[in-house]
Amino acid sequence: MQQITTRAIWRGVAGAALLLSACQKDSVTPDNTPNLRPLTAAEVKTVSSSNDFAFRSFSVLRSKDAASNLFISPLSISSAITMTYNGADGTTKQAIKETLGFAPQTDTEINESFKMLSELLTTIDKTVTFSTANSIWHNQMYQLQAPFVQKNETYFGATMKGLDFKSANAKDAINNWVKSKTNGKIESIVDNISADDVMYLVNAIYFKGTWTYQFDKKLTQRADFRKEDGSNVSTDFMTLSNGQYNYYADATKQVVDLPYGNKQFSMTLVLPVGSKTVADITPELNSTNLNTWLTSARSSSLELRLPKFKMQYEKELKQALTQLGMGIAFTNQANFSQMVQASNQQFAISEVKHKTYLDVNEEGTEAAAATSVGIITTSLPQAIIANRPFVFLIREKSSNAILFIGQLMAP
Secondary structure, three states: OOEOOOOOOOOOOOOEOOOOOOOOOOOOOHHHOOOOOOOOHHHHHHHHHHHHHHHHHHHHHHHHOOOOOEEEOHHHHHHHHHHHHOOOOHHHHHHHHHHOOOOOOOHHHHHHHHHHHHHHHHHOOOOOEEEEEEEEEEEOOOOEOHHHHHHHHHHHOOEEEEEOOOOHHHHHHHHHHHHHHOOOOOOOOOOOOOOOOOEEEEEEEEEEEEEOOOOOHHHOEEEEEEOOOOOEEEEEEEEEOOOOEEEEEOOOEEEEEEEEOOOOEEEEEEEEOOOOOHHHHHHHOOHHHHHHHHHHOEEEOOEEEEEOEEEEEEEEOHHHHHHHHHHHHHOOOOOOOOOEOOOOOEOOEEEEEEEEEEEEOOOEEEEEEEEEEEEOOOOOOOEEEOOOOEEEEEEEOOOOOEEEEEEEOOO
């Protein structure tokens, strides 16, 4: 029996802030009040597991390259892997479920919560652009199983498209879709397609938010950012002198929660203090601690100095996902028997790619994420100054969902 490796390529793209308005006034008006609703029990579980996966994957990735900038979208990765999960069975399905933290939930609960959470995030703030899109591109030699198609169309809104994988146009079709869904921030996600490839499952996320209180461009000045090796790099620092944000501090860290738009989305900065480093505070990063810090935070109008920075990140996630518990999905013991009709061939994931882009400036943040799964054969200071490496997250307040997480080691 010929063995087919299912090459699943997941890619994530993180975006950048665009210039919109130069005022520092609160942007909330009666016309853009948050579109709030309580989360279902299944959504609460999904957000909790997704956030836990965010911290675990961040820790694993930074342990391999601690001195470099890092930026991922755990929501994008989870979305693409969950679409693939809908085609898995047996111990492979269980391994994916446990890696993503979905063990207590049924398949219906998992899928429904992704659908409802996506609807919430895309409609909650009219002043912030957030979009997520999914697609499945399969070799036209293969016919997909109806339940696999139905689940991913119903719950993920996935576009299904059969392509001639022998043609160079197949790669272009997938890359053009990703470029369109990320507003041009991610131009490509697939490098090469082989006639032996079976399928690519792709998620794309795009975020653009304007700060509720914008940094004054006239106050932006060059200053030194001190790297952990003791060297300095000169970069532009933005200054927020008349803003308002939530602030928490203890012996090891300062936490700054900077709002976007009508304050539902925010960028949360976790800044080491004193002799502490990013490595020192990383073990403290988990959902329980983050909730404690944010609950204990108080409103502050202290002057804030934050570096302008752009970031592009690309990572093959096979090693990290194997370390997190789903290694079987990449081996010849993998079971993806729920994907393709009438096939005696065996499938496995060969690679998982994640790609991100970020731009933070005086007016806001723009972020995009794309994940593709491919299948082939086989005490109060006078001012807060973020002039040292730090961790940051982009979050949604009502759901507590972490959209992006990263570390800035050098602007």
